[in-house]
Amino acid sequence: MTADTTATAAPLTVPAGLAGVLVAETAIGDVRGTEGFYHYGPYSAIELAQRRTFEDAWFLMRTGRLPSAAERTGLLEQVGRFRELPPALTALLPAIAKAGNDFHPLAALRTALSFLGAHDDVPPLWGSPPADRAAAALRVCAVTPVLLARLYRLRNDLPVVEPEPDLPTADYWLRAVTGAVPDPDHLRAIDAYLVSTIDHGFNASTFTARTVASSGADLVSAVCGAIGTFSGPLHGGAPDRALDGLDEIGSPDRTRDWVRAKVSAGERIMGFGHAVYRTADPRAVLLREIGRSLGGELIEFAVDVEKEVVAGLAELKPDRELYANVEFYAGVVMQQCGIPRSMFTPTFTVSRMVGWCAHILEQAADRKIIRPSAAYVGEPPKRPVPASGMSHLR
The missing domain is CATH 1.10.580.10 (Citrate Synthase, domain 1)
Known part of the structure; x- marks a missing residue:
């Protein structure tokens, strides 16, 4: 007996962005997003x-x-x-x-x-x-x-x-x-x-x-x-864009209006939010303190803006927990140290x-190729393939 080729396979459940899908084992390190902790x-x-x-x-x-x-x-x-x-x-x-x-x-x-x-x-x-x-x-x-x-x-x-x-x-x-x-x-x-x-x-x-x-x-x-x-x-290309945001804001008192304008336009606020962390990004906390130890107007401005952006996002997106990520303070620290954007x-x-x-x-060291599956969402296959009328191929 031949297999029924018309049967429809059970649909796959595919989390957006493969979020939470385990794809390998590693001894290198891990990120514990709900705890705000990562390790090597x-x-x-x-x-x-x-x-x-x-x-x-x-x-x-x-x-x-x-x-x-x-x-x-x-x-x-x-x-x-x-x-x-x-x-x-x-x-x-x-x-x-x-x-x-x-x-x-x-x-x-x-x-x-x-x-x-x-x-x-x-x-x-x-x-x-x-x-x-x-x-x-x-x-x-x-x-x-x-x-x-x-x-x-x-x-x-x-x-x-x-x-x-x-x-x-x-x-x-x-x-x-x-x-x-x-x-x-x-x-x-x-x-x-x-x-x-x-x-x-x-x-x-x-x-x-x-x-x-x-x-x-x-x-x-x-x-x-x-x-x-x-x-x-x-991904990695955001540190300079986060600092560009500080330039656009200009002064802390303009931050809340800037956030509203960005959210209303459906634009992403670079330097805030993370795919894994639901708490403060520990890298941002580290770099904020490093920036403060270096001192200067830029870091004080950034700290004020961070507070206003977090409060603004909490007001406009109450269903999400959005905090400064590593890119926000990375740009500040690098600029303090003389690195061009x-x-x-x-x-x-x-x-x-x-x-x-x-x-x-x-x-x-693993001899198996990474080969995930995809959930097909296009039109079901049509059979048979219609003739093309290309008689010269006969």
């Missing part, structure tokens, strides 16, 4: 940002434990060696930096990394030794700030700051972008920001990276997929690259 392995991410360095958290992502002083030094030595660019890529960067009427740093990074992957003969994850995968991940993470800073300065006709192999990432990044030796307070602020944004659960870019990795493709292909996802304004999201990328690579390596 067994450690609170916020406590790590307050007490340890970016390189410590990077080591944790690679090994599952925090380093000794000697191990931290060893990691820095490896990173310093991997910062060196091949001459062929160095020669190509000016053309990448000057491409297009507008500068899109993540698109430029994606292009440069694709070339580097080909140049370095980065092998497919499928079948390659774990040591080779880990080396490729370290290379990509180490070179990302070099490429982003150089592309920015080339685009703006500024002298390139050559990488110094012995500098920690935050120190190198501030020098490479601004062209100046950083203030110690700014250095600590950016280091804490980098630690706090390495990983944040199965967000869209991390899921993209793992999906590409599950196919067995090479690591650079996986990070390029993540970069493309991350560039969207609903076009480099806000690239700064985020420098840290998140470490998290993406950790997830890619974890996914590469």
Whole structure:
């Protein structure tokens, strides 16, 4: 007996955005949205940002434990060696930096990394030794700030700051972008920001990276997929837009009217609300305090605006719990530290690259491809297919 092909399959229940759907197991970290808490392995991410360095958290992502002083030094030595660019890529960067009427740093990074992957003969994850995968991940993470800073300065006709192999990432990044030796307070602020944004659960870019990795493709292909996802304004591309909102408001007394106008127009208020948190975003709380420690009119203005926006959203959208997210105060802190707005999201990328690579390596150990299903909502199939009258095909 043949199967009845006309039977209708039971409809699938698909939560919007796959919210709450478990797609994998991970030992890297987790976000507990109802508690306002997230962690890397067994450690609170916020406590790590307050007490340890970016390189410590990077080591944790690679090994599952925090380093000794000697191990931290060893990691820095490896990173310093991997910062060196091949001459062929160095020669190509000016053309990448000057491409297009507008500068899109993540698109430029994606292009440069694709070339580097080909140049370095980065092998497919499928079948390659774990040591080779880990080396490729370290290379990509180490070179990302070099490429982003150089592309920015080339685009703006500024002298390139050559990488110094012995500098920690935050120190190198501030020098490479601004062209100046950083203030110690700014250095600590950016280091804490980098630690706090390495990983944040199965967000869209991390899921993209793992999906590409599950196919067995090479690591650079996986990070390029993540970069493309991350560039969207609903994901990593929001810190500069959140600060643009402060510019539009101008003064705290105009905030409530600004919020009403945005909500009435159906526009999203960048820097507020989160897909997971139903409490204050702990990263925003951390960065607010860092901003306050740096001082100045901008942070005081931002704090006043935050209070007014939260109150306005509570009034206009009482059924939703909307608070400031990481992007709101990230932009404030980066501006306080002298980072230009076009480099806000690239700064985020420098840290998140470490998290993406950790997830890619974890996914590469699983030999099953990610292949979800979809609920078909189109017209039912028509049978038979009508004749076309194309007699010449007979």
